[in-house]
Amino acid sequence: MRTFGYFTLALQAQGAPTAGTGGINFLELIANAPWFSKSILLVLLLFSAVSWGIILFKTWQYRNASRNTTMFLQVFRKSTKFSEVQAVCSSVSDSPLVGIFQSGYAELNAQLRQQPHTPDGQNRPSAPTPRPTLKSLDAVDRALLRATTVEVGKLEKRVPFLATTASITPFIGLFGTVWGIIAAFQNIGIQGSTSLNVVAPGIADALVATAAGLFAAVPAVYFYNHFTNRVKEFAAEMDDFSLEFLNISERNFT
Numbered sequence: 001m002r003t004f005g006y007f008t009l010a011l012q013a014q015g016a017p018t019a020g021t022g023g024i025n026f027l028e029l030i031a032n033a034p035w036f037s038k039s040i041l042l043v044l045l046l047f048s049a050v051s052w053g054i055i056l057f058k059t060w061q062y063r064n065a066s067r068n069t070t071m072f073l074q075v076f077r078k079s080t081k082f083s084e085v086q087a088v089c090s091s092v093s094d095s096p097l098v099g100i101f102q103s104g105y106a107e108l109n110a111q112l113r114q115q116p117h118t119p120d121g122q123n124r125p126s127a128p129t130p131r132p133t134l135k136s137l138d139a140v141d142r143a144l145l146r147a148t149t150v151e152v153g154k155l156e157k158r159v160p161f162l163a164t165t166a167s168i169t170p171f172i173g174l175f176g177t178v179w180g181i182i183a184a185f186q187n188i189g190i191q192g193s194t195s196l197n198v199v200a201p202g203i204a205d206a207l208v209a210t211a212a213g214l215f216a217a218v219p220a221v222y223f224y225n226h227f228t229n230r231v232k233e234f235a236a237e238m239d240d241f242s243l244e245f246l247n248i249s250e251r252n253f254t
Helices: 002-014 026-032 035-078 082-092 096-112 137-156 159-191 196-253
Strands: none
Touching: 035 082, 035 096, 035 137, 035 159, 035 196, 082 096, 096 137, 096 196, 137 159, 137 196, 159 196
């Protein structure tokens, strides 16, 4: 309270502000900042620009993935053959379920293509064609698991950079603020005065770095948590689809 009173008295001593001079002019503060503060702000600007690029790209990617997943599931559950589903995969390729289906379908074909042979290596044309069966349902399960890992990796790509931005930019801004305050105190020593006109500009320049760090960090924290939850939702859908695929394969090919 005592410090606040000192600042109030100092402001009163300067007189009432003239019209049109209110508010904070960040551009002026940045223009008058020393080169080191400007370099800190440039680093924070780069972090922020890359983060917003990732945010916009991931928002678009997840929206397309969700829409294509809905379309793919409708086709998958209405179709009577896997070949019918394979025919539409190219039109809904943004869905992570497409990669899982194609991996499982390829494993099914690899096992079902193997025809039974007689001991001497010759086929028996007169014998009835046996019902195709899977040699290993576990192999299909492993193929689905591998594909799920690949698809989750695609969805998570570049998202960790948001966590890095959220963690490091406040400290970069704080470092710029500390450096600016040190410079402000050195200026006080050089000027030999502790008046508000001497102290305030340096501290204001220093605090801009903290504001810039928070400006970069807050959106990154929010969208990192949002995208992480979205990836979990997609992963749950992929697990459910893998189980559904295995159930159909077990009913028809074992």
